[in-house]
Amino acid sequence: MEAIYAFCVGILTTCGFFLVLRGRTFTVVMGLTLLSYAVNLFLFASGRLKLDGAAVLGQSIEYSDPLPQALVLTAIVIGFAMTAFVVILAMRSRADQGNDHVDGHIPVQSTKSRISEKRHS
Amino acid sequence: MNLLWVVLLPLIGTLVPLFTERFGRNICTFSVAILPAWSLILVLMFAGDVFDGQDIRQSIDWIPAMGLDLSFRLDGLSLLFLLLILGxxxxxxxxxxxxxxxxxxxxRFYAYLILFMSAMVGIVISNNLIQLWLFWELTSISSFLLISFWSHKSEARKGARMALTVTGAGGLALLAGLLLIGNIVDSYDLDTVLANGDLIRSHATYPIALILVLLGAFTKSAQFPFHFWLPHAMSAPTPVSAYLHSATMVKAGIFLMARFYPVLAGTDLWFMIxxxxxxxxxxxxxxxALFKHDLKGLLAYSTISHLGLITLLLGLNSELAAVAAVFHIxxxxxxxxxxFMAAGIIDHESGSRDMRKLNGLWKYMPYTATLAIVAALSMAGVPLLNGFLSKEMFFSETLNQSMLGSLSWMIPLLATVGAAFSVAYSLRFIHDVFFNGVPIDLPKTPKEPPRYMKVPVEILVTLCLLVGIFPAYVVGDLLDVASFAVLTHEVPIHSLAIWHGFNIPLFMSFLAMVGGATIYYNRRHLFEFQSHFDETDAKHIFEGIIQSIVKASQQIITTLENGSLQRYIFLLLLFTLVMGALPLLDLTQNTGSRPQIPVDGVTITGAVLLILSTIATVIWYRQRFIALIFLSVVGLIVSLTFAQFSAPDLALTQLSVEIATIILLLLALFFLPQNAHKESSNRRLSGDLLVSGLIGCVIGTICFAMLTTPLSTISDFFIANSKTGGGGTNVVNVILVDFRGFDTLGEITVLGIAALGVYKLIxxxxxYMPTRDDKGRAWSNDPHPMMLEMVSQSLLPLALLVSVYIFLRGHNVPGGGFIAGLITSVAIIQQYIAHGVLWMKPRVNIDYQWLIAGGILIATATGLGSWIFDKPFLSTWFDYFGLPWIGKFELASAMLFDLGVYLTVVGAVMLILANLGKLTTSERIHIKEND
Structure with missing residues (x-):
């Protein structure tokens, strides 16, 4: 089970970073969302995996580690606030700059490559 | 009475001129002089002890943990330099x-000057290496300010920058050298260092330390090949040159060599270098110097030459030579x-420093001329003047060495040649300026300067004469104690007399005189010979080097920093990858001893779903709507994962946040392009994929290693005390509102700030509000579907009831303020979706900013409340009560805190989503532009 869990965290990280490396704001936001899943799962994993051990006194024999859970809980909520901030920033950037590229302007290279792509097709 | 005051008084004096400037020049000058004079008097009061052979030491704790003290010493060498610096x-x-x-x-001028003076005083009385270095750097900085005093002149700025660059670089080398020395003797205390000469000289790092320290000394004392900054520093006002470039700044390097003479000198390496x-x-x-037409230029090169002489004497590894060096200082x-002062007077009164124009000034300023001639003769080494005495000592020491083996005879010969040139340029200074025809095109008619301007020159020239005629009486004792401090043992017998009989040094002096006169007489030929060489101006070379360094740095910057955020992140990730992966290479096994949970079918299904939808998000990332749907699937499975692994609170939170996030992104997507073109080249895509894939592998490996490692946690404390100390059985919630309540308070504050930031951005x-989608289809204008309206309306009370329930039970079973807040928000958002902003506006007229503020205030007030009961911030209280019908129930202050959390969460989520939603309608919020 641990291996599968770790593999999922790895996949989320990979895909998250790949999307963060893209040039358009919305994609980056999606990448950040994936990354925050990965980070939360990773942090949660520091309390190790345990089945049927919710940290509610009297409901299980052995309890899972409640500390990472408490930390991740606030992290999830703040993560939402940060995603919201970034996505609104992205919208604002588009409103003010007229494009949705992370640099605030379309880089020369990518315009070129798009032109060459059109020529090829 | 404290040695500290010797440096502290001038340092305080730095501020004096800034206040007294307005009271006129005389009062300003007088007030400026008071504190240094006081300091000089202190030094003179200490001098008696020093002459009796008692060095004075004082220290104050500075950073004791690092072995750094403010530590001062006054020995003969310090005394000599203090007299020079202050006098x-x-x-x-x-x-x-x-x-x-x-x-x-x-x-401003006096402030800089006194600052410099304090720094010099600090150097010579420091008894700690680091402290010495600090003052050393202060001289570099203050001399920069002094040289660039006439900052409107380009050459002053350039000269100052050059001096700062050279001496500053030397200062860094010196620091490294001093650290090495401190490392060898395991102390930065100068006394300890000076007592461990043998240890240092025999240490393996001695050559490096020596070279580094000498780099500091040579740059400061303008030794070849670092001499070039000194002539350019002549663009400073002449008082600065007279002070910095004769007696102090350039002597700091000499002082350093003399100070470390007991520990660094005596080796062949020292001698050679x-x-x-x-x-x-x-x-x-x-x-x-002979070829400089500028008066100060001539003096500058002459200074370089004399500093070279002193350095040479120190390098001879002979005790008498060291005495001669001190004497020549x-x-x-x-x-x-x-x-320098005479040159300044000439410049001041005639308006020029060019010796081609300055001629026959004797007629105009005979008094100044006499003073200058005496001083120049002393520079030439004419008998009855002090320059003669030390030059004689120098000659005899060059004869007494045999360090170059069979080539040793060259040193006295070259010394005589140098002395001959010295005579020649001194003659030029005298003859060219005061005689040799009449002035040519001078801006002003030269005249004698004001009376008191001559006083300093008179005093110094008198000293030259006194020392020259009665050496033993005037400086004998001072020379002895200073030399003793350099040698650290009994000073060898030497005689300070004018007449030593007919001997070789006298003959060498005679040769130098005749040679110098001959050279000067035939100067036309020499000048013509010299004119065949292109004059390489050190300024251009220096500027060229600086320019190329700047250019190279700019190139590095533009390559690394090309303005593309994608590239920065890529480089950052690459760096992280290297740093993260390297330690993993050493890890031989990544599976710990913790027993693993067996795999079951449900989990496998979940994992496959998660992986597939994650990958799908990436594959269709340009069809953003599809990607978003897959993203929401990922989020749902993440919340299921939390549920699976015994974290019900997390599962609930993730689930409700997921809904809010997806709604948020959907709203944003309405305003952003729904589809994107392919932009990145395949090469870039594969590069990005490679790096992020490798990072994923690293993170996954670390995660797996962590998961399989047995856990040692501090949570046992929380589990044990949750019920008894916090009054709740849901440990996660008790941690949030009680054990780590302060963290939570900080977190809801961040949440509130983020929401307000969003509000401001919106x-x-x-x-631009799109009316059509990417494919040109108009957005539907349909009113809100009736089914949804009805269902959501009837669901609202139910949803609110659930959130109240979740809130109340949170302390004991999964739930709490965060989750209840999110559920409430989602319930309200549902109404927005079903009915639209216009419908909601009159019905839910809540100012969400107030909600956030109220929430944080309640939480803070709960924390502060514990002060009333004399408990620390955020202490909690709880008790159990009974009521008929309801039965026994618990009341806890933590619930009030949780209410604050609840309100903040509702306020923040709603502030973000409702306002974003309003963008699509005429209900947009408007804040005036100058708000």
């Missing part, structure tokens, strides 16, 4: 009063300071 400093203060014009800011550098500098300076300071947004 000549006072004369320069007086001189500058007349030199500076009404346009110059006197207060120091004496040869000194000899080269001596010859080069003397030769070039005194003599050079006196005659060179007076010559308020000024001028975004």
């Amino acid at each position: 000549i400093g006072l004369l320069v203060i007086l001189y500058a009063r007349y030199y500076l014009s009404a346009k110059d800011s006197m207060g 120091v004496s040869l550098t000194g000899l080269t500098t001596l010859l080069l300076g003397a030769y070039v 005194i003599n050079h300071a006196t005659f060179k300071a007076s010559l 308020a000024k947004m001028r975004i």
Whole structure:
């Protein structure tokens, strides 16, 4: 089970970073969302995996580690606030700059490559 | 009475001129002189003890943990330098009063000058290496300010920058050298260092430490090949040159070599580097000085030459040579300071420093001329003047060495050649300026300067004469204690007399005189010979080097920093990958001993779903709507994962946040392009994929290693005390509102700030509202579907009831303020979706900012409330009560805190989503542009 869990965290990280490396704001936001899943799962994993051990006194024999859970809980909520901030920033950037590229302007290279792509097709 | 005051008084004095400047020049000058004079008196009061052979030491704890003390010592060498620094400093203060014009800011000048003086005083009385270095750097900085005093002149700025660059770089080398020395003897205490000479000289790092320290000394004392900054520093006002470039700044390097003479000198390496550098500098300076048409240029190269002489003497590894070096420090300071001042007077009264124009000034200023001639003769080494005595000692020491083996005879020969040039340029200074025809095109008619401007020169010239005629009486004792401090043992017998009989040094002097006169007489041929060489201006070379360094740095910056955020992140990730992966290579096994949970079918299904939808998000990332749907699937499975692994609170939170996030992104997507073109080249895509894939592998590996490692946690405390101390059985919630309540307070504050930031961003947004989608289809204008309206309306009370329930039970079973807040928000958002903003506005007229503020205030007030009961911030209280019908229930202050959390969460989520939603309608929030 641990291996599968770790593999999922790895996949989320990979895909998250790949999307963060893209040039358009919305994609980056999606990448950040994936990354925050990965980070939360990773942090949660520091309390190790345990089945049927919710940290509610009297409901299980052995309890899972409640500390990472408490930390991740606030992290999830703040993560939402940060995603919201970034996505609104992205919208604002588009409103003010007229494009949705992370640099605030379309880089020369990518315009070129798009032109060459059109020529090829 | 404390040694600290010797440096502290001038340091305080730095501020004096800034206050007294407004009271006129005389009062300003007088007030400036008080504190250094006081300091000088203190030094003189200490002097008695020093002459009795008692060094004075004092120290105050500075950073004891690092072995750093504010530590001072006053021995013979320090005493000598203090007298020079403070004595000549006072004369320069007086001189500058007349030199500076009404346009110059006197207060600023004096402030810099006194700052420099304090730094020099600090260097010579420091008894701690690091402290010494700090003052050393302070001299570099303050001399920069002084040289660039006339900052409107380009050459002043350039000269100052050059001096700062060279001496500053040397200062860094010195720091490294001092650290090495401190490392060898395991102390930065100068006494300890000086007592461990043998240890240092025999240490493996001695050569490196020596070279580094000498780099510091050579750059400061303008030794070849670092001499070039000194002539350019002549663009400073002449009082500065008279002070810095005769007696103090350039002598700091000499002081350093003398100070470390007991520990660094005595080896062949020392001899090779120091004496040869000194000899080269001596010859080069003397030769070039002759050809300088600028008075101060001549003096600058002459200074370089004399510094070379002192360096050479220190490098000879002979005790008598060291005594001669100390003696020449005194003599050079006196005659060179007076010559600089005389040059300043000539410049001041005639308007030029060009010796081609300055001729026959004897007629106009005979008195000044006499003073200058005496000083220049001392520089030439004419008998009955102090320069002669130390030059004789120098000659005899060059004869007594045999360090170059069979080539040793060259040193006295070259010394005589250098002395001959010295005579020649001194003659030029005298003859060219005061005689040799009539002035040519001078801007002003020369005249004698104001009476008191001559006083400092008179005093210094008198000293030259006194030392020259009665050496033993005037400086004998001082020379002895200073030499004792350099040698750290009994000073060898030497005689300070004018007449030693007919001997070889006298003959060498005679040769130098005749040679110098001959050279000067035949100067036309020499000048013509010299004119065949292109004059390489060090300034251009220096500027060229600086320019190319700047260019190279710019190139590196533009390559690394090309303005593309994608590239920065890529590089950052690459770096993280290397740093993260390297330690993993050493890890032989990544599976720990913790027993693993067996795999079951449900989990496998979940995992496959998660992986597939994650990958799908990436594959269709340009069809953003599809990607978003897959993203929401990922989020749902993440919340299921939390549920699976015993974290019900997390599962609930993730689930409700997921809904809010997806709604948020959907709203945003309405305003952003729904589809994107392919932009990145395949090469870039595969590069990005490679790096992020490798990072994923690293993170996954670490995660797996962590998961399989047995857990040691501090949570047992929380589990044990949750019920008894926090009054709740849901440990996660008790941690949030009780054990780590302060963290949570911080977190909801961040949440509130983020929401307000979003509000502000939305308020000024001028975004285009699309009426059609990417494919040109118009957005539907349908009113809100009736089914949804009805269902959501009837669901609302239910949803609110659930959130109240979740909130209330949170302390004991999964739930709590965060989750209840999110559920409430989602319930309200549902109404927005079903009915639209216009419908909601009159019905839910809540100002969400107030909700956030209220929430944080409640939480804070709960924390503060515990102060009333004399408990620390955020202490909780709880108790159990009974009521008929309801039964036994618990009341806890933590619930009030949780209410604050609840309100903040609702406020934040709603502030973000409702306002974003309003962008699509005429209900957009508007804040005035100048808000």
